[in-house]
Amino acid sequence: MEPTATDALIIGAGPVGLFQVFQLGLHGVRTHVVDALPYIGGQCIELYADKPIYDIPAISVCTGRELVQRLQAQIAPMHATFHVGQQVEGLQRHADGRFAVTTSTGAQFLSTTVFIAAGVGAFVPRSFPLSDCQQYAGTQLHYHPSALPVHPAGAVVVFGGEEAALGWAMALCAQGRSVTLLHRRTQLQAPESLLEQVHAAIAQGRLQFVAGQPIASTALQGRLCSLTVALPDGATQELPVDQLLVALGLSPKLGPLAHWGLALERKQIPVNTENFQTTEPGIFAVGDINTYPGKKKLILSGFHEATLAAFGAMALIAPQHPVTLEYTTTSKRLHRILGVD
Ligand SMILES: Cc1cc2nc3c(=O)[nH]c(=O)nc-3n(C[C@H](O)[C@H](O)[C@H](O)COP(=O)(O)OP(=O)(O)OC[C@H]3O[C@@H](n4cnc5c(N)ncnc54)[C@H](O)[C@@H]3O)c2cc1C
Numbered sequence: 001m002e003p004t005a006t007d008a009l010i011i012g013a014g015p016v017g018l019f020q021v022f023q024l025g026l027h028g029v030r031t032h033v034v035d036a037l038p039y040i041g042g043q044c045i046e047l048y049a050d051k052p053i054y055d056i057p058a059i060s061v062c063t064g065r066e067l068v069q070r071l072q073a074q075i076a077p078m079h080a081t082f083h084v085g086q087q088v089e090g091l092q093r094h095a096d097g098r099f100a101v102t103t104s105t106g107a108q109f110l111s112t113t114v115f116i117a118a119g120v121g122a123f124v125p126r127s128f129p130l131s132d133c134q135q136y137a138g139t140q141l142h143y144h145p146s147a148l149p150v151h152p153a154g155a156v157v158v159f160g161g162e163e164a165a166l167g168w169a170m171a172l173c174a175q176g177r178s179v180t181l182l183h184r185r186t187q188l189q190a191p192e193s194l195l196e197q198v199h200a201a202i203a204q205g206r207l208q209f210v211a212g213q214p215i216a217s218t219a220l221q222g223r224l225c226s227l228t229v230a231l232p233d234g235a236t237q238e239l240p241v242d243q244l245l246v247a248l249g250l251s252p253k254l255g256p257l258a259h260w261g262l263a264l265e266r267k268q269i270p271v272n273t274e275n276f277q278t279t280e281p282g283i284f285a286v287g288d289i290n291t292y293p294g295k296k297k298l299i300l301s302g303f304h305e306a307t308l309a310a311f312g313a314m315a316l317i318a319p320q321h322p323v324t325l326e327y328t329t330t331s332k333r334l335h336r337i338l339g340v341d
Pocket of ligand 1: 257
């Protein structure tokens with residue numbers, strides 16, 4: 001497959017990556033944005049979607065989700081293309097001077113400039129604790145129910161004890177599958193109404209519940225067929241498994257970014273504050289991922305960084321057209337871009 005050619009690729013669709021779309025858009029640049037999460041919004045959605053933020057200029061209060069919705073509306077005229085649910089894995093300079101970027105789903109890009117807006121790292125699912133089970137990832141081990149084969153006949157084990165695990169287990173029960181909910185502890189955590197449904201399903205025998213720690217797995221002809229679970233009373237139980245669905249939540253991981261050859265200081269990327277370029281010309285770093293004297297990990301700081309990075313990048317994207325500062329209030333060119341002409 002031919003790589004997608006673009007002037008600007010943004011790694012990370014958190015608030016700063018989204019505002020980067022806007023600032024590049026004002027210069028007439030269309031962007032591609034990649035995020036490991038299956039949705040946009042970064043920490044605002046993943047960590048505090050329903051909590052209030054009070055320090056966004058001119059918005060006295062909004063939730064994380066509302067901020068992302070407002071950013072989404074603001075960047076709509078910029079027609080960015082989003083590639084979610086995939087992690088950027090490779091970033092290296094191509095022979096022609098552009099950057100070759102590859103993702104975990106096999107997407108490939110060739111971009112004149114790259115903007116790393118990777119925050120505290122890619123949000124990826126916490127792994128199943130038995131390392132020898134990783135070989136079944138994608139066939140019998142999954143981190144989201146949408147990845148499960150449709151209507152498998154065998155036993156599904158859902159591992160986890162919080163809202164996602166319980167919700168997924170109930171949804172699979174409703175499809176008539178044979179489901180066991182496996183959690184390290186007897187106590188489950190979820191909204192009251194979901195807990196009631198789960199307890200009712202267990203009582204009616206529609207859902208099996210096992211409290212215990214998986215300590216070993218057994219395979220037959222290359223297929224995972226059971227887990228050995230250490231129970232709280234010291235005994236062990238063999239749990240038949242055909243499909244294993246792991247719901248342990250997400251955690252941020254710096255991941256492949258550490259191997260892109262960029263200078264790093266305590267897992268952050270040093271930048272020149274004139275244009276937020278890294279030590280690699282053409283690669284910019286904005287938001288929580290960067291560091292410089294006086295850096296504060298705040299959304300408004302990231303917005304400022306994205307603005308200057310966009311101006312800086314234009315020297316590489318369109319060197320023949322020196323950029324000038326124009327106001328959105330009065331510039332006819334910007335009005336056309338914003339669709340308010
Ligand atoms: C509980 C809490 C409350 C907060 N409250 C405030 C507040 O009131 N005011 C304020 O200004 N700030 C607040 N912050 C901080 C604010 O959320 C961050 O400064 C902001 O989210 C940084 O935005 P970002 O776009 O740089 O990174 P993020 O929001 O972290 O987004 C980065 C995105 O990049 C993706 N990513 C990373 N690596 C890759 C990769 N290799 N491939 C693909 N995708 C990748 C991640 O999945 C993620 O979605 C708060 C933070 C927390 C945790």
